[in-house]
Amino acid sequence: MAQNVPSKEHFQQAYDGSAPWDIGKPQPVFVEAAEQITGRLLDVGCGTGENSLFFAERGHQTTGIDFLEHPIALAKRKALQRGLPAAFRVMDALRVDELGDVFDSAIDCGLFHVFSDPDRARYVDALARVVKPGGRLFLICFSDLEPPGDGPRRISQDEIHTAFADDWQVESIRQARFETRRDPQQSPFSEGGPLAWFCVIGRSAG
Numbered sequence: 001m002a003q004n005v006p007s008k009e010h011f012q013q014a015y016d017g018s019a020p021w022d023i024g025k026p027q028p029v030f031v032e033a034a035e036q037i038t039g040r041l042l043d044v045g046c047g048t049g050e051n052s053l054f055f056a057e058r059g060h061q062t063t064g065i066d067f068l069e070h071p072i073a074l075a076k077r078k079a080l081q082r083g084l085p086a087a088f089r090v091m092d093a094l095r096v097d098e099l100g101d102v103f104d105s106a107i108d109c110g111l112f113h114v115f116s117d118p119d120r121a122r123y124v125d126a127l128a129r130v131v132k133p134g135g136r137l138f139l140i141c142f143s144d145l146e147p148p149g150d151g152p153r154r155i156s157q158d159e160i161h162t163a164f165a166d167d168w169q170v171e172s173i174r175q176a177r178f179e180t181r182r183d184p185q186q187s188p189f190s191e192g193g194p195l196a197w198f199c200v201i202g203r204s205a206g
């Protein structure tokens, strides 16, 4: 079951170099979906904060969390340099319910697919406590259409439906791609970027 479930050290080492997902701008899928994303926003597993900062610039009150200090320090520095009021905190997403805050929307850009099955269930439960009933989660994860190999777990649509069966309603799942900073000639992933699912998941009211 440990297959493709990366450790904290894996992420630490990735940020010591150039993490392939850290593209220095928001993921295109969130730019495309920006009009759908409303209100106070939580960015779970925010890394160095480009998605959070994109939404802060659009006027959202934004909080990003990540369990590593280094990317959070970089995100805070970018917020200062850009004059954006985004908040960033070091925190484990499995305990995000301890934030003591609630949000209209949440984004998950590449976090859901890192968890083992038991941690996935804990994560979804914790998130349900911080997204308001009637709010929405916007999530992009590796898809099972991406051939096996490097990178995180591949996720099927059935797994997404199962993970969000309680407290949530899966509204839509569509095919998308992650943009990475890998040289296309040397990328171990599909041409055009790793195949992904982009999901809109509503927090059930009541």
Ligand SMILES: C[S@@+](CC[C@H](N)C(=O)[O-])C[C@H]1O[C@@H](n2cnc3c(N)ncnc32)[C@H](O)[C@@H]1O
Residues within 6 Å of the ligand: 011, 021, 022, 023, 027, 044, 045, 046, 047, 048, 049, 050, 051, 065, 066, 067, 068, 071, 091, 092, 093, 094, 108, 109, 110, 111, 114
């Ligand atoms: C694939 S990266 C994506 C980062 C960012 N969302 C982006 O798009 O650039 C996944 C991120 O999740 C963070 N992460 C992994 N497990 C976590 C956990 N249990 N709690 C909080 N952050 C976690 C990692 O440190 C990493 O920054």
